[in-house]
Amino acid sequence: MERLEFRLLGFPEFRMNGQRMPLALRKAAALLIFLAEAGRPVARETAATLLWPEADEETARARLRRILYKIRIAFRSELVAVSGTSLSLHPALCVEIDSRIFEHACDHGSLETAANIHTGDFLAGFSLSDCQEFEEWAFFRREALRSRLTQALERLVETQIAAGEPLTAVVHATRLVGLDPLSENAHRHLIRAHLAAGNRAAAERQLEACARHLQEELGVTPDPATIVLLREPSKTTAPEAPRTRYVEVDGIHLAFQTVGRGPPDIVLVPGFVSHVERIWEDSRCRAWIAAVSRIGRLILFDRRGVGLSDRVGARPTVDATAQDIVAVMNAAGSRRALLIGSSEGGPGCIRFAVDYPDRLVGLVLWGSLAKGSRTPDYAFALTSEQYDLWKRRLVANWGGPAEFETFAPSLVGDRQAEAWWAGLLRAASSPGAVAGVIDALRDTDVRHLLARVSVPTLVLHRSGDRAVHSEAGRFLAAKIPGGRFVEVAGDDHWFWVGDQNPLLRSISEFAERHH
Template identity: 35%
Template sequence: MERHPQRSVVRLLGPLAVTVAGRTWGPRDLGGIKPRQLLEILLLDRGRIVPKDRIADELWGEHLPRSTSATVETYVSLLRRKLGRSLIGTETGGYRVPREVVDTDLDRFDALLAEAAVATGSARREALCAALTLGRGELLADEPYASWVQGPREHHRARRQQAQVDLAECALGLGELGAAVAAAEEVLTDDPGAERAARVAMAAHHRRGDTAAALRVHDRCRQALADTLGVAPSSATASLCRAITRGVAEPAQDRVVAPVRYADSGGTRIAYQVVGTGPPDLVFVPSFVTNLGATWDDPTYASFLRRLAGLSRLVLFDKRGTGLSDPVVDPPSSGERVADVRSVLDAAGIERAVLFGVCGGGSQCIRFAAEHPDRTLGLILFGAAAKILRAEDYPWGWTYEQHERFLAAFEQAWLTGGTPQRRNPGLAGNPRYRDWFARYVRLAASPFTARQLAEANARADVRDLLPGLRVPCLVLVREDDVWLHPGNSRYLAAHIPGARLLELPGVDHDPWVGDTAAVLAATRRFLRRAVQRPEVATNT
């Protein structure tokens, strides 16, 4: 063993390069394609154990060598001889690259974004510029086709684009109009329908007195949205265009722009946002995949979240493996999901919060409240269930056949956004939301990952935790919910001590669709009681 292992400097953005003790090893210096790929797989999951069977699957797929384990061990030995024994550690059932022995450009990119998230003005601009300069390279450019790099690569691209738009908005706020246009146009070159970037470019051109250029940006964005999604620009973009056309002051933007920050949950980075001032703190946990980079792009969803933020300090986060959070290979366990909520609370400096869980997000909130009652100010469960699948003693869940049909429709839903209409009939006449949702889920996760998460949700069963809950709880459901039978919510209210059940008129499953006023009014009353009586352990 090396008594004082030397840190290796690793370039992941671009072709792989590993520098040890002043010597740099490139993609062709590591003993062949398979040893290099083995090292890259371990580096992408640095800090975590990568099982041998996963290594074999990603290296060879169905075409395994005669002695898989021996071959992997040979590759590890070869890499250790070249790069030092400390870089790859042997663990039970697999291997691990310890974070403390590597200094990667990807980690430095993340650190600069974290610095920018808490900075303001020119300091924020400098941190974003430094991050974007460092992060321009394609992740593992020497592996253009390997399936195991596609998810992390798309994740990095999404974070880089988010940072580029943040830079454009920062420059606009500082009055650096030329820099704002340049940063926004870099995004628009790749994605002409990116409305945040389009609004920055329009506003910057307008302030420079170039109305024609501002309107050209709008027309290009409008055409891109029509061609790709078949929708018109959002109300915020349309309002800005009208103001520019009339030569009047720009309207206040109705889009909430909050910095995306990261919490460390056992080596996995969880992306989160904090919006509003509170009190109290309210953690919103929707049912499925999310992406904070696109959350605020639809007026229907964004309006509901803004109104929640007006009642509280609202905390949003991308679940492990989705959106801007770190990608994962296997679906997260229930324990990891609880740990992720706790890590977000810790990172945001929150001691106690109300948790608002929608559908499958409800079981995650229930489990957190059961394990951490000291950090749970209350529970709001909307259209939630203790168990998704039906059982002899639980007749309200989906049948196995219903769930299989749901899973089978994933690929089509990712193309058309058809799922929201089945969940929320009120969206039938809202093609903009449908197309935003299709784009949103594609940015949040691949169909395969989303299916894995849906299967994990179906296995969840928190019935045994309900009698032991000792926090205030409000259960909300639409009385004719077409997605999950209202009996699921009635079961929760009957088995959680002191829980209050409120059945609202309507058929839509999600709280941001349909009559949102009743949902927000009930939420306001519950939050007010939570602030006034934070010491209450059960409902009265």
Template identity: 35%
Template structure:
């Protein structure tokens, strides 16, 4: 009896051990596919109804959902394959007893052994739900992202096999892997060259020459470009030489002309060696707060440096740009270069909702822990800059230096920060992004020097498409404009380099100068030109400045100043019969919530305490949790949170952040949580609700501090 199986690669297929394949409707197939790829994770009925019946009324969508679920459950029960678990409004599809091709493919493709990669490609019969589609935009968006993700895994497996078969002198297997890879990515010149060399080593000169013509035609048709000089030189060499074994060996080694040609096969008795271009580095993953964060490591320099890009990115696709690849290779020439795709983008987990700045900071820490980097140079460009600033202020002991390029302190216009765009201008920009998504990119702001370069425009558009869906890209752009880290700048005490382009149209030079003025001891360099991206016209000058800065003698780890979020909390008057020392009486409840939020109590009184946290969201969540716990005992809690620099003194902390948190508490009524604007700006994307609550005037502040009342949705 056949084992029950579900196949989604190359099309939809389901069959059980004791029954013929059921005839699912299109919506039912879509639901099975969606739930299968979320296997083990519950999904709400509301979400499923909106995903597949978004154009119907809520009642009709719910009814359609019930009917589809009933049909699927009946078919699966009859087939002994898969089962639904329901818990109130949530639904989970359990596939423990089902052979699921996507799960098998992912497990095999994650390995590096050639035999596992070959088997993975046997399982990968085609794209996810190939040829399948629904006129439901939310489902189509999800399907497009998942297709691209799995397709990228298949491409990566083929990449590894091409290199493996080149280096192990197996041209026949290389031909097979390269041919399939080119069917998926026909514009990969490095693979065209690998295939030409493999044919040449086999003595199939006519096929090698024909492959060049295939390459040239594809580039001309799709990009209106000619092959690269290296490809043309290889073609000329193949065309003009007779393919003796010695000539084959010379051509095979042409990818590395600086190396000594290998001995003649006639003398050694060995098959001639050949190799492809250096492959893209391996992509690794680390878990951070439940999300998979993708990262790559290149270079072996004496200094660890992590590069955090702006907006969206794709680790693999970055190597497809000769200009960007050149920058990355140069950075890796003097450092161990660590790169990551931020959560929600590129090869990291998508569909994770909007992040907070501190979540992304913790993602960086998780990557650094995974690669064993104890002290690292942080290199942040554009929107990646504010997160690097937060990291440098929060973890100074782990920050060797801070490098900022085209970075900003605030994403929205205000009277005291007039260089950023207004809300109206931001929405105008987003409308253009949405309208032109997928078209050759308009480089007039990102890199004016490249705006007439058709290859760069095509590549950048493809890079963006492979980095995020249109909806996610727009949401992340808007999120990036809501960041404001101005209050953190005085808390940064690490060596800092700020590089700014004089004519940058996205981040004005005044914004770079603002950073230099407010970060103690920062070095500011302004380059000529207008390009915002790091691979623009001044890329070599940018790398020169970074290399000079980070390879010099970096100061020792910084001293006692540290950025923390301070929670001050007070329990309102006790009900009759309750002792006066409330903190002692409810110590266990409070200690449990502090531990859960990774907080540290530093001071206490009979009815209140101070605690410090490394993450502002955790401090607010802790205040909400304590308020909820003590409310059941008839007690009202008022609390306040501020983020700022403090000095650690043994078991205590001192500094203006402690004093301001105490002052904020005076503005809180029983049951209320008050937060400063600094906190609000740091937790953009957390889902917390902030309502204006006046201002605080205090000595030591350059102006007034805006206050907000904090709550959670539905609380």
């Protein structure tokens, strides 16, 4: 059996039976790469449109035939199996793809191996300027793999410091900073690694480098939580991010943290994207966490597929979110809790409240909704067309503070907050994965569950919320038996932005009344 190797992390290379095979035609290389990554038959029309988007069908098919001929000549072998309707790599080949090996190592916790495999960005230096669809596909794939590398490096740094291997942690943390020099979280990882290695001078130099990057690029200074790392423990007053722990459910590792002491326990289910460590970079978010943790023991976690939890390659469901909540509560030793569902996390919390009412003292829904898209009997959500437009906007602006003006209009122009959001997005997910999350939200409908919610429920919403209309919150409170609706002034969707006092006061009173 002939062995075909793809090296796609970096500028692409092809090897046949160990011998490097030059392939000068970029579209021939692009076709092989696309088929290898697909791992299944691809419609001929899809391949033709991908490579010759402006050509008519007959011309594109003719060009595809010529490309297949040139691949066969270059490799002196039948690499592509061709049927009347589809193309695929020949099933007789033994195919090895470094990007797939990297993902497999991430999936199975072989993080050191994964970090060693990812030596460069996906298809670095390779492009087809006249093929926008291919460029978009490559961009999605590149961002997904970079996100997984960031996740692997973050985990490695923490585990190696804990295992007494700080010098190895320094190597990985240095690489982490290189991936995102404007991420204070990455700089903190490196500062901690230097301190663990006993090299205070290097930690101080890293803080100086962090300050220089932030000043030159954003015109801001480091957050006090970064500076405080170099102070003596007895002089530290700023809240420190707790250790991230993991629990396994159905073979998926979920990242979670606990902050403060109970009772009650308070479980926060995030919206469409989260990262339990990056949230600590933003001073407003950190202050909100500190305030809630004074009400009770706060349990934070990343749902499957985002943040530091395992990527799963599947659209999230409300049932999966409910399973995640169970697993995290069990791992944290929480028998009963106050459950807070934020935005897109709300429907999964509703599912949990119906299935596990004995595990809850109450349910709080913040800026949330029962149905993702508009219908004649649910008029206060986006239409399918508006969802598609929003998704395209989000994906098109990936790498920057995508949709920041929707989620936090009061912070528009705050360069530090915008840089934090952009960095959190890149670390927590990828444009392709988020597109799947948006599609799942569009199709979500838990209205049939609302009448079955039997636990005390508080629905909180800002009057001018631009992401989820306040009428969606009113609907939830009206349909849940005994549901109470509290509307507060403001336009921000994020709970830690704007006036937090009414929200914190409502949560505190609700928790005191029901725990």
